[in-house]
Amino acid sequence: MSKKMLKIESPKIFPEELPVHMQLDMLQSNDFLEMKMFKNCVIDNQVANKVAFDKIIFKNVTFTETSLTKVELTDVIFEKCDLSNVDFGEAIIHRTKFEGCKMVGINLAGVTLRNVLFDSCIADYATFRSSSIKQVIIQDSSLCKSDFSFSKLQKFELYRSKIDLAQLSGTKLEGIDLSDCDFNGLGVGVEDLKGCIISREQAYIFVSMFGLILNE
Template sequence: MSSKKEKIEAPKIPAYLEPITLSDYELEDEQILTDGIFQDCEITNQTGYKVCFDRLRFTNTTFRGINLNKAEFTDVVFENCDLSNINLNESIFHRVIFHKCKLLGVDLSGSTLRNVVFDTCYADYAVLRFANAKLVKLMNSSFAKADFFSMNISSIIFEETNLDQTQFSQTKLGGIDLSSCDFESLGASLEDLQGCIISPMQAAVFASLFGLVVNRD
């Protein structure tokens, strides 16, 4: 369920971080990167298994051809970054902020998200199927046509976010407040939507999902 009483923890990052360049790190399996900042750079064609990112900041960084299966991100901030179409499946995110990022088609399937904020992000077609999300906030963002199939969600906030044609099948939305979000259709069953909070204007959209006609006279 969504609970605005539970506070999302912010990343715990030192005030000063040493600059890190790509030449300093060619990713290896189970490598640990910590206490640094990647800024105004492009990270390309990196592959790693269980790589750990701890107390890091990524600013104006573009990721291309990245495959990081089961990575772990703890106390990390991504700002003005492009993570489109990269593979981060089955990864762990704890105290992570994505601010003004492009995440078009990013693969976060099977991932665990705790204390994560997506703020002013473009994440259409993002894949979060089978993800486990708790204390997560999506705000002022677009997740249109994203795949939230069979997610386990609790204490999650959707605020002023585009969810048009987003897939929620087999994801329980009871207690989840979608009333401030934009959508013309959702991929969800009546069972999925049981107890979901919507606005009066959205009622007609939900009715149309099940073949009902709203008489506006």
């Protein structure tokens, strides 16, 4: 029986209304950008704090050497972008979609996520440590060796995603459904698993992880 998907708010943005840009000028801390589309370009060496993006689309954009700590993203779409190793630490991200993006090693530690979709993304080694995550869906994505330690998860759903060796220690998983995720091991404490939803096959993985012996 398939799970009923969580409903989240989509970005409130109309692509046909946005002027297309092939480059992004150097950002300064506290800058505000709105109603733009950046397409088929490289954005590099952007270092700023508390930049705000509102109603922005990034399409086929590669980010390199970029650190935008405490960035605010509202009604933003990243489509087929490379955000590997980007630093979005302590960001506030609302009504935002990451679709078909490469996000290996991205830093999202300490972020606040609300109504965010990660669809078909590669986010291995991504850091979500100590984050507040609510109304978030991750589907058809890879988050192997990612770090969700000491995060608060509410209305957080995973569908058909790889989370092998993800770190979840200190994160309460009550009500979180991992049953259709793919993993052979997780970094998690017994106390964190209370109320977590898993499949029968995954139960055997946890038996092995905690050194138990199953008598059949």
